[in-house]
Amino acid sequence: MKHLSTTDVTPRALGFAMPPEWEAHAATWMSWPAGDDLWFGHLDAVRAEFAGLVRTIARFEPVHLLTRDAQSRQDADERLVGANVTFHDVPLNDVWIRDNGPLFVTRSPGDVSFVNWRFNAWGGKFDFAEDDRVPEAVAHILNASHWDVPVVLEGGALEIGGAGVALTTRSCLLTDTRNLGLDAGKYADWLREYLGVSKLLWLGAGLENDHTDGHIDTITRFADERTIVTSVEADQMDPNHAVMTANxxxxxGMTDAHGNPFRIVELPLPAEYLEGAEGRLPPTYANFYIGNGFVVVPQYGDPNDARALEILTPLFPGREVIGLSSRAIIEGGGSFHCVTQQQPVGTVWTGE
Structure with missing residues (x-):
């Protein structure tokens, strides 16, 4: 296993790029919830929803589940008996592996590696020392050579659409609490060399009271290379209305890799206002996760739950679109995409 740095040849130079989520997975990586204080006294309800999510994903592809202590391991074992899950004991702070986990890259004819970006808990808002080490734990488990880079980047801040196109938000990436002095042009350079992004598209901002500063994966997603699903808010008095309308x-006005306009599909936000321990929560249907033969969509017991499934189902032909409860998980500020990280199909690259 090799650790490559910014002084070594880049992934792009070796033919690696990050594939879109809808390409075939070898597995999904997740972290089991722990710490009742992190979940404002709702840990049992969160774990029940997590178990439903893990079991659903494991029907379609293997799940690698990180557990931070003996109690977490025992709890997960009991809830997931018989599921296609491999457990790994790894020190953790929290569950948001989309943001602190490795971002996998692939190249023809089938090599898989990853890039280890820095993680600082969305600009230093929470404890993160253990979560910042998760990619190295994954590298040890897989015996994977990979790149270590000094740039802070969360996976939820970037939406890969294939053909070198990606979406992000200015409100997140351009905060000075992540990479002071790194402007849009420099971000484009890093993402081109390390994830193969040749066309980076910028939106303004995300949802109100989103502690990530507006991750793209809570509002706007690719369904395929030409189709973008974006959240909208009909209530003109809601603070999300103006931001979502601007997005x-x-x-x-944006175009794909070939200069063609995208097909834009509007996806309503949940109709009901949800209040958590720290103010308004950011529930969204755009935080779905695409896997081998399935798409899991968060549901909140909201009047728009069924409508969201109706809109998304025809966008994913050949995949089962499944609604699962995320009413407890959203108390932590995220949902299904935030707690999953896909490993693409391929042979793990050893650097040879």
């Missing part, structure tokens, strides 16, 4: 208008 929608910006998307209508």
């Amino acid at each position: 929608l208008e910006a998307l209508k």
